[in-house]
Every structure is written in structure tokens, then in C-alpha cells.
Amino acid sequence: MRIYDDLELKQVQIDSINSRLEGISNQSNLEFRYVDIGDKVSFYELGRGENKYPKIQSIERKNIFLHECNFFSKCGGCISQHLSYERQFQYKTENYTKRFKEQFAIELELIPAEKKFTYRNRMDFAVFPEKIGLRQMSNFRNIIDIDECKIQSNWANSELKILRTFLNENFPEISYNRKTETGFLKYITLRDDLESKDSMSIFTFTKNFLNTELEEKLISEIVKYSTAQNIIFCYSRKQSEVSCDGESKLIKGRLHYNENFLGKNFIVPFNSFSQPNLNGFLPIIKFIESIILENKASTLIDLFCGNGFFSLLFGEYFEKVYGFDLVESSIEIASQNFQINFPDKDFSFEKKDLLSVDLDFSSMNKNSILILDPPRNGIGKKIIDTILQSDFENILYVSCNPKSQLDDLEHLKNKYKIHKGLLTDPFPQTTHLESVVFLKRI
Numbered sequence: 001m002r003i004y005d006d007l008e009l010k011q012v013q014i015d016s017i018n019s020r021l022e023g024i025s026n027q028s029n030l031e032f033r034y035v036d037i038g039d040k041v042s043f044y045e046l047g048r049g050e051n052k053y054p055k056i057q058s059i060e061r062k063n064i065f066l067h068e069c070n071f072f073s074k075c076g077g078c079i080s081q082h083l084s085y086e087r088q089f090q091y092k093t094e095n096y097t098k099r100f101k102e103q104f105a106i107e108l109e110l111i112p113a114e115k116k117f118t119y120r121n122r123m124d125f126a127v128f129p130e131k132i133g134l135r136q137m138s139n140f141r142n143i144i145d146i147d148e149c150k151i152q153s154n155w156a157n158s159e160l161k162i163l164r165t166f167l168n169e170n171f172p173e174i175s176y177n178r179k180t181e182t183g184f185l186k187y188i189t190l191r192d193d194l195e196s197k198d199s200m201s202i203f204t205f206t207k208n209f210l211n212t213e214l215e216e217k218l219i220s221e222i223v224k225y226s227t228a229q230n231i232i233f234c235y236s237r238k239q240s241e242v243s244c245d246g247e248s249k250l251i252k253g254r255l256h257y258n259e260n261f262l263g264k265n266f267i268v269p270f271n272s273f274s275q276p277n278l279n280g281f282l283p284i285i286k287f288i289e290s291i292i293l294e295n296k297a298s299t300l301i302d303l304f305c306g307n308g309f310f311s312l313l314f315g316e317y318f319e320k321v322y323g324f325d326l327v328e329s330s331i332e333i334a335s336q337n338f339q340i341n342f343p344d345k346d347f348s349f350e351k352k353d354l355l356s357v358d359l360d361f362s363s364m365n366k367n368s369i370l371i372l373d374p375p376r377n378g379i380g381k382k383i384i385d386t387i388l389q390s391d392f393e394n395i396l397y398v399s400c401n402p403k404s405q406l407d408d409l410e411h412l413k414n415k416y417k418i419h420k421g422l423l424t425d426p427f428p429q430t431t432h433l434e435s436v437v438f439l440k441r442i
């Protein structure tokens with residue numbers, strides 16, 4: 001059946017690429033993925049109003065469509081393998097550099113990525129009946145079955161292949177069917193240090209899998225096949241689409257893995273955030289270190305501290321360190337690891353919901369540097385109000401979403417001036433970027 005019979009087949013030529021790495025045409029206000037300048041796209045216009053989108057039927061390409069990965073343009077992981085890295089970086093940064101210049105009169109330093117593939121230390125694969133893979137772009141329920149991901153590590157690719165074969169051959173009934181609510185396994189998460197020294201496979205099941213005969217059988221078999229040094233099972237509500245969440249059971253090794261970086265050992269609990277590409281994050285670290293050295297302070301306040309990454313890296317420059325984060329396992333590890341590395345220093349790591357509780361940093365903000373490294377949505381109103389009412393002198397704001405960072409900075413700009421900023425790219429082939437700005441009280 002031809003379902004678009006009553007719609008007009010349109011054709012446009014792509015004139016430019018936007019900061020989300022999508023093609024734009026002067027003849028249309030829609031955005032087109034996986035195309036390049038000069039391509040001719042034939043499409044039907046679907047949806048209404050702001051939700052209009054192009055259903056692409058064919059692309060007459062100006063240049064050969066080159067890309068590294070067989071799943072590119074099907075799986076939603078990468079969006080720009082068909083563009084040279086230099087062009088990707090230019091397109092995804094130019095809008096932000098312009099906005100920082102216009103809104104804050106600041107010229108951001110730009111540092112492109114050195115490593116363009118095999119850089120991620122964590123990938124989460126959704127498990128559906130007969131499919132283990134990544135979601136299609138803008139289609140949460142459609143999983144692209146994949147056996148290799150070019151941006152994850154070599155260990156993770158080999159483990160993914162082993163687990164796929166093992167599960168398909170021995171436990172075909174184990175994948176969770178979201179429609180019929182049968183089966184159990186929802187996610188497989190692979191984390192490693194990229195140097196094959198430590199690795200972790202985390203399996204997220206529905207709760208009713210816990211303590212079943214099938215679970216017992218899987219445990220006895222999986223340890224023979226998986227090459228991970230640490231294996232963890234998690235059990236969460238059927239409806240939950242969060243990986244590594246809920247009650248956990250240690251199957252092999254430890255509940256954390258270790259990342260060695262810049263001469264320090266970082267302990268990463270299985271369910272905690274860690275920077276997905278440590279080497280790609282180096283420009284941010286060097287920037288922060290230079291600011292700390294130029295603006296000597298006695299106290300570091302590390303908000304959204306995670307496992308204590310910045311506290312541990314820069315602890316040596318401060319007399320006192322305070323860290324706050326929502327995740328309990330992160331706070332425990334941050335404390336333990338800080339104590340091991342700096343046994344004589346005054347420190348405190350505390351579990352706090354920084355987005356919703358009232359905050360009072362008045363006892364600690366004298367002679368301090370505040371580091372903010374929030375999740376994608378930004379620092380939230382509570383922190384903005386706290387900062388505006390405080391007498392913090394120096395703030396470093398790190399962000400994986402310069403868009404929400406720009407919005408937050410707008411709220412702070414009457415009291416704080418941006419002195420320096422940097423944009424770098426730990427996430428080649430995707431639209432994501434990492435930024436850091438240094439703010440000083442006016």
C-alpha cells in the first residue's frame with residue numbers, strides 16, 4: 001500500500017549545515033539528517049506545525065556517502081560520520097562561539113578532538129526481542145540491531161559480540177518484550193578504561209527476574225563467557241527505561257571499576273557518572289588547572305562532584321574541599337578516594353539534591369573557587385539564586401550542554417563577568433560538545 005499517495009513529493013537542495021549537523025535548504029524550513037551541501041533530497045512533509053518533519057524518500061548525493069560504520073544513518077548514535085571531522089567541528093561550534101561573543105563579548109578558545117573513534121568508555125545497549133542495539137534517531141521504540149560500535153572501545157566491541165552470541169544461542173527468551181511485558185533483560189551496559197586493564201558488564205533486568213531459576217542458570221553460564229572483570233545484575237520496575245538502576249547483585253569482581261588518569265586512580269561505581277572520554281576532556285582540565293593556579297584560593301567547592309573527579313585532580317591546590325552530588329555511591333567513593341589520596345586534608349562530600357533543596361554555602365564561600373559541572377539541563381534556579389545571593393569570587397562552570405549553560409549565564413551576568421572560555425569536543429561524530437567558562441564577580 002502506498003501510504004503517502006495524497007501527499008506531494010517535494011525536492012530541495014541542501015545549502016548549509018546547522019549546529020545540530022543537519023542539512024538546511026533555502027527552499028524549506030525543515031532540517032534533513034545525514035546529508036551534505038549540494039545534495040538533492042526528495043521527501044514528504046509529515047506532522048503539523050512545529051512537529052513537521054521530512055520523510056526522506058531518496059537523496060541524490062553530490063559526493064560519495066563515505067562513513068566508517070555499517071549502521072551509520074540507521075542507528076541514532078552518530079550523526080556526522082559523512083562529514084570530515086574539521087567540518088563537523090566548525091559547524092557544531094560556530095553557533096556557540098557567535099552567541100558567546102554577542103551575549104558576553106567573549107571569544108571562546110576552540111580545541112578540536114584528537115581521537116575521532118574508539119573514544120567512549122561507556123555504552124548502553126537496549127535489549128529487545130531478537131535485537132540488541134541502539135535506538136534510531138528520534139524513535140525511542142525502534143532499536144537498530146548492532147554488533148559493533150565504532151566510537152566505543154575495542155574491548156567493548158569484542159564483549160558485545162560475545163554477549164550477543166551467548167544470549168541468542170542460550171537464552172533467546174530472556175530479552176524483555178515491552179509490548180507483551182514478557183522476558184526480563186532490558187539493557188546491557190559496557191564500561192571500561194579503554195586500556196583493557198579494567199572492565200565491567202552491567203545487565204539491567206525487570207524486578208521479577210530476581211531469584212528465579214532462570215537467573216541462577218544465567219549466572220552460572222555468563223561468568224564462563226563474558227570477558228568483563230566485573231559483572232553486575234540490576235533489577236528495576238518493568239516500565240523503567242533507566243539502565244544500571246534499582247536493586248543490584250554482584251555476579252563477579254567488584255561493584256566498581258578503576259580508571260587510571262593523569263597518575264591518579266579513579267574509582268567508578270557501576271551506577272555512577274564518569275566522564276565518557278577522559279583524554280578528550282584534557283583541554284577542560286588544563287583550563288581549570290591554569291585558573292586555579294592564577295587565582296589562589298584555600299577552599300574548593302565541587303558542585304555536582306560525581307565520584308570526586310575534580311576534587312581528586314585538584315585537591316592538592318586547596319586546604320579544604322567540599323563536594324556535593326545526588327548519587328550516594330558517588331559520594332561514598334569520592335570520600336574514600338579523597339581520604340586515600342589526601343589523608344591530611346580537610347574535606348567533606350555530601351549527598352544533596354542540588355536542584356531542589358535550599359542551599360547555604362555561606363560558611364564556605366570565603367576565599368574559594370566554585371566548580372559547577374551540572375547535568376545537561378544546567379545548574380537550576382536554586383543554585384542560580386544561591387550564587388546571586390553569595391559572595392563567591394571565582395566560578396568555573398563546566399558544561400556538556402553549552403545551550404543550557406548560556407541560559408544560566410544570562411541569569412548570572414549582572415553579578416559575574418566571563419573572563420575566559422573554551423569549547424572542546426570529547427564526542428566526535430555526534431552533536432555534543434564540552435565547554436568551560438571562568439566567571440569573576442563584578
Ligand SMILES: C[S@@+](CC[C@H](N)C(=O)[O-])C[C@H]1O[C@@H](n2cnc3c(N)ncnc32)[C@H](O)[C@@H]1O
Pocket residue numbers: 273274275304305306307308309310324325326327330352353354355356373374375400
Ligand atoms: C556532568 S556530571 C559531572 C560529574 C563530575 N563532576 C565528573 O566530572 O565526573 C553531573 C553530575 O550531576 C549529578 N546530579 C544530577 N542531578 C543532580 C541533582 N539534582 N543534585 C545533585 N547532583 C546531581 C550526577 O550524579 C552527576 O554526577
